[in-house]
Amino acid sequence: xxxxxxxxxVAVITGASSGLGADAARAxxxxxxxxxxxxxxxxxxxxxxxEIEASGKKAIAIQCDVTNEENIxxxxxxxxxxxxxxxxxxxxxxxxxxxxxxxLTVEQWDRVMDTNVxxxxxxxxxxxxxxxERKYGRIINISSVNAIVADKPEPLVRHVYNASxxxxxxxxxxxxxxxxxxxxxxxxxxxxLFESEMTSDTLFKNENFLNMYNSLCPSSRPGxxxxxxxxxxxxxxxxVSYTTGQFITVDGGFTLV
Numbered sequence: 001x002x003x004x005x006x007x008x009x010v011a012v013i014t015g016a017s018s019g020l021g022a023d024a025a026r027a028x029x030x031x032x033x034x035x036x037x038x039x040x041x042x043x044x045x046x047x048x049x050x051e052i053e054a055s056g057k058k059a060i061a062i063q064c065d066v067t068n069e070e071n072i073x074x075x076x077x078x079x080x081x082x083x084x085x086x087x088x089x090x091x092x093x094x095x096x097x098x099x100x101x102x103x104l105t106v107e108q109w110d111r112v113m114d115t116n117v118x119x120x121x122x123x124x125x126x127x128x129x130x131x132x133e134r135k136y137g138r139i140i141n142i143s144s145v146n147a148i149v150a151d152k153p154e155p156l157v158r159h160v161y162n163a164s165x166x167x168x169x170x171x172x173x174x175x176x177x178x179x180x181x182x183x184x185x186x187x188x189x190x191x192x193l194f195e196s197e198m199t200s201d202t203l204f205k206n207e208n209f210l211n212m213y214n215s216l217c218p219s220s221r222p223g224x225x226x227x228x229x230x231x232x233x234x235x236x237x238x239x240v241s242y243t244t245g246q247f248i249t250v251d252g253g254f255t256l257v
Contacts, residue, residue, distance in 0.1 A: 003239040004233060004237045004239060005237075006236065009033045009088055010033065010035070010079070010084075010087050011035050011088035011090065011236065012086055012089050013028070013037055013090045013092055014038045014090065016037035016038055016045060016048065016092065017037070017045050018197050019196035019197050019198070021037075021039070023226060023229060024092065024232050025037050025052065028236070029059065031233055033057070034057060034083060035057070035060075036075075036079045037062070038062050038063075038064040040063065041063075042061060045061035045062075046061050048061070066115060067118060072123055072125075076123075076126040085130065086130050086131065087131075087138060088140070089123060089127050089131075089137070089138070089140070090140045090236070091120040091124075091140065091141045092142045093115060093119050094142060094144075094164075094198075096158055097161065098158050099160070108160065109160050113163070115164075116161075120168060124139065128175075128179065128184070131184050132179075132182045132184070135182050136183045137184035138184070138185055138235065138237070139187075140189060140235045140236060141168050141171070141186070141187070141188045142168070142188070143166075143168040143169055143188045143190045144165040144168075145192045145249050145251045145254055146158065146162050147169050147247075148166070148190070148249075148255060149255050156209065169188055172187065176244040179244075183241075185240050185241070185243060187240065187246045187247070189231050189247075190248065190251065191249075192217070192222070192249065192251025192252055192254045192255075193217075193222040193251075194223040195222065204222075213254075217251070218252060218253030218256065219253055220252075231248060
């Protein structure tokens, strides 16, 4: 069981103010880690931090836009100053914009790619040197099932989202090879449909879409709260000391059919 014990570890989570990121932060704390929560909305981060601190674990909230290099540089310096190290980095921040390549504006394309891909690059740029120094690290990048399959049903078109989440897998593989000699593993997770701030006001309020999704998914339902935490904790643990560069989907079998 010690393979999955995160006691004494420091976990950094981006996009941690709500949804899957906040759930992951709570799970890290439950398994013993001290956490640093990063997002643009400080007041929402503070609420999650208070909840975690009430459980007896350390937590700090840092306002940070992952598309802003100076924000990230300052955030990493603050975390190192407070905790002295970073063991785990969960790159969870992400956005989605609908539209085909002929409809998307350049600004929309850049905004999605900057958040979903550049954000991971910048976080890793400033966290990896600290992991290398200690010859230990666990990096988990949140991709999507839409990295390997187009949206179903067909009317839901998100070409830049597809491109950005595929890029996350490529970046994961490249970093995994380069960092293995330093005891740093880099893996990616592709969630299927989960309710979050990004989906609750759009996909989850579209009855026709939900019915179609459930009919196409072998599990006949979207993912439920907490069902992403297991894979995240696994990739964050010492159980993956010889597992790197991998991409797993957490989708109830959606990508199998």
